[in-house]
Amino acid sequence: MSTETGAPGAVAEAEQRTPVLELAGVRAGYGAIQALHGVDLVVHPGSVVALLGPNGGGKSTTMKVCTGLLPLNGGELRLAGRRVNGLSAQEIAKLGVCAIPEGRGVFPNLTVRENLWIATGTGTDLKKLEAVAYDRFPILGKRRNQLAGSMSGGEQQMLALSRALATDPAVLLLDELSMGLAPMIVTQMYETVAELVAGGLSVLVAEQFARVVLPIADTAALMLHGRIVDTGTPDEIEGRLSSEYLGG
Numbered sequence: 001m002s003t004e005t006g007a008p009g010a011v012a013e014a015e016q017r018t019p020v021l022e023l024a025g026v027r028a029g030y031g032a033i034q035a036l037h038g039v040d041l042v043v044h045p046g047s048v049v050a051l052l053g054p055n056g057g058g059k060s061t062t063m064k065v066c067t068g069l070l071p072l073n074g075g076e077l078r079l080a081g082r083r084v085n086g087l088s089a090q091e092i093a094k095l096g097v098c099a100i101p102e103g104r105g106v107f108p109n110l111t112v113r114e115n116l117w118i119a120t121g122t123g124t125d126l127k128k129l130e131a132v133a134y135d136r137f138p139i140l141g142k143r144r145n146q147l148a149g150s151m152s153g154g155e156q157q158m159l160a161l162s163r164a165l166a167t168d169p170a171v172l173l174l175d176e177l178s179m180g181l182a183p184m185i186v187t188q189m190y191e192t193v194a195e196l197v198a199g200g201l202s203v204l205v206a207e208q209f210a211r212v213v214l215p216i217a218d219t220a221a222l223m224l225h226g227r228i229v230d231t232g233t234p235d236e237i238e239g240r241l242s243s244e245y246l247g248g
């Protein structure tokens, strides 16, 4: 969370603890296409790192590396200080990495309840899971028997977030949470993320339009052509970004 409310000590303290997620000199690509050329990123416990940059910069690829969906061909991926290069996506998920991919990640032909039921594979009881989800997003309770694919983009994103949180992740990866959503819904989604971070969650969020995520970020990193070209506090980065990257 941003330190505006006066917790610089807490941030400094978090930075002294082992990062929940760390990329050091990470290289990765698709066959002959090298997409990441030595990416360094650190997510401290209870903080939000915003990964910014235009289309094709490598944000989604970075997310795929963090979830184990794409292997590294150089550098190191560390979770809670442990090198996890080469672990499968399933093993990485078990270590507490949970992602909401670009374009949501709900099962459109399943109802809200059925989508939540999928998360019971992690051992949580469906009733408890539903109670938490409907408490956080009452609209999901009203839509519990509706097919996820027939809901609005915002409602689908709420469902995706609820399902992700059911796994009690150590670090949550959000890829373009705002995509296709009305500004008011985006604000609401990021407010929810900020509340979760205040409760101790760590988040890495990729966003093409910086303005929607900078208010809740502790650190921002600008990515271009598979490289982090600038890192700083949200204020520092905002000051250096062109309006093109800031977005509406």
Ligand SMILES: Nc1ncnc2c1ncn2[C@@H]1O[C@H](COP(=O)(O)OP(=O)(O)OP(=O)(O)O)[C@@H](O)[C@H]1O
Binding pocket: 030, 033, 035, 053, 054, 055, 056, 057, 058, 059, 060, 061, 062, 102, 208
């Ligand atoms: N499946 C793929 N096969 C081949 N090249 C890919 C694949 N996915 C991404 N790339 C390439 O890797 C580079 C980084 O793409 P990536 O999707 O990570 O960027 P991004 O910053 O997330 O952009 P966007 O927001 O548009 O998804 C781009 O040059 C892209 O064309």
